[in-house]
Amino acid sequence: MNPVRLAVIGAGAIGRKHIEVIQQSSESILVALADPSEQAKELADALGVEWYADINDMLDEVKPDGVINATPNTLHVPCAMACVARAIPVLVEKPVAESPERARELVDAARRNNVPVLVGHHRRHNALTAAAKALIDGGKLGKIVAVSAHWMLQKPDDYFDVSWRREPGAGPLLVNLVHDIDLMRYLLGEIAEVQAMASSETRGFANEDSAVVNLRFACGTLGSAVLSDCSVSPWSWEMNSAENPIYAHTPENCYLISGSQGALAIPQMRWWRYGEKTGWHEPLISETLPVDAIDPFILQLNHFIAVIRGEATPIIDAADALRSLEVIDEIRQAI
Numbered sequence: 635m636n637p638v639r640l641a642v643i644g645a646g647a648i649g650r651k652h653i654e655v656i657q658q659s660s661e662s663i664l665v666a667l668a669d670p671s672e673q674a675k676e677l678a679d680a681l682g683v684e685w686y687a688d689i690n691d692m693l694d695e696v697k698p699d700g701v702i703n704a705t706p707n708t709l710h711v712p713c714a715m716a717c718v719a720r721a722i723p724v725l726v727e728k729p730v731a732e733s734p735e736r737a738r739e740l741v742d743a744a745r746r747n748n749v750p751v752l753v754g755h756h757r758r759h760n761a762l763t764a765a766a767k768a769l770i771d772g773g774k775l776g777k778i779v780a781v782s783a784h785w786m787l788q789k790p791d792d793y794f795d796v797s798w799r800r801e802p803g804a805g806p807l808l809v810n811l812v813h814d815i816d817l818m819r820y821l822l823g824e825i826a827e828v829q830a831m832a833s834s835e836t837r838g839f840a841n842e843d844s845a846v847v848n849l850r851f852a853c854g855t856l857g858s859a860v861l862s863d864c865s866v867s868p869w870s871w872e873m874n875s876a877e878n879p880i881y882a883h884t885p886e887n888c889y890l891i892s893g894s895q896g897a898l899a900i901p902q903m904r905w906w907r908y909g910e911k912t913g914w915h916e917p918l919i920s921e922t923l924p925v926d927a928i929d930p931f932i933l934q935l936n937h938f939i940a941v942i943r944g945e946a947t948p949i950i951d952a953a954d955a956l957r958s959l960e961v962i963d964e965i966r967q968a969i
């Protein structure tokens with residue numbers, strides 16, 4: 635089978651990661667970059683691929699088999715709509731849009747035109763996620779009672795030199811917590827109720843730099859999430875999962891899930907339970923679940939290629955990603 639011809643829109647931080655994995659794959663080739671920046675033009679020249687400042691010109695002239703849209707949040711919907719209008723499957727980075735209203739436009743257009751839209755919640759492709767889901771769905775933890783999620787780290791100051799990252803809405807609720815919310819929905823089901831508080835005291839930006847959130851899942855599980863992009867801490871998916879070498883690795887856990895029969899610490903994948911006798915006087919038994927360390931961006935790309943070839947439907951489409959975005963919106967309203 636011929637490799638699929640892919641174009642990347644937005645060759646910034648995460649766009650370059652997508653380009654790297656496309657180039658490692660024998661099932662795909664990079665045919666064009668669309669990004670008006672000088673750095674993107676230089677990158678296209680260095681890679682020997684077509685460069686376009688305008689995405690519509692690129693789509694009409696190159697006619698790629700699929701597109702990866704790694705533009706700033708507010709461009710996700712217009713760029714994805716341009717692909718959908720031309721019946722080109724698209725992988726849109728998360729969050730699917732900057733607001734639920736905008737995301738609904740894309741959901742409708744994708745349905746109307748019957749074009750697959752995959753959303754870049756790449757943690758769903760991680761083997762750690764698959765192992766946790768198998769344990770939970772297999773009933774090994776019993777009824778899930780509570781989950782505690784931690785996303786606390788320090789983004790370097792120059793991260794904010796890029797203007798859109800300082801603009802209202804582009805704080806860690808939308809850019810980062812949306813990943814954790816999506817992962818918790820995937821593992822534990824829909825979120826029915828939220829409470830929240832936020833602070834922008836440390837960075838002093840228009841956006842929040844820290845927040846705490848309480849969650850009630852439809853299945854009855856209670857949860858809490860703590861996030862901060864300005865605190866020194868070893869606890870976050872980025873630093874704990876080792877899935878992307880650009881982040882320093884700290885071998886800690888960022889999700890603690892406890893049920894009536896056992897508990898799981900993710901991503902170290904330590905599974906805790908009692909033997910015959912239960913209760914706090916008894917010793918807990920634990921084991922570490924073996925998980926293959928495969929780059930989830932490679933697995934995500936393989937999945938996108940299967941979607942383009944009509945062999946799979948998106949593991950997370952625009953409608954599903956909209957629900958994760960709606961939870962972020964509900965959190966914002968609660969704040």
Ligand SMILES: NC(=O)c1ccc[n+]([C@@H]2O[C@H](COP(=O)([O-])OP(=O)(O)OC[C@H]3O[C@@H](n4cnc5c(N)ncnc54)[C@H](O)[C@@H]3O)[C@@H](O)[C@H]2O)c1
Binds near residue numbers: 644648669671727
């Ligand atoms: N899945 C993940 O783990 C992950 C990680 C980081 C970022 N993201 C998401 O990816 C998106 C991009 O984030 P980033 O940190 O790479 O941003 P970035 O600012 O580093 O890159 C964005 C790129 O888009 C380009 N661009 C701007 N306007 C454009 C236009 N009209 N047409 C084409 N290109 C245009 C910019 O020149 C820039 O190169 C964000 O939505 C972010 O939430 C996802």
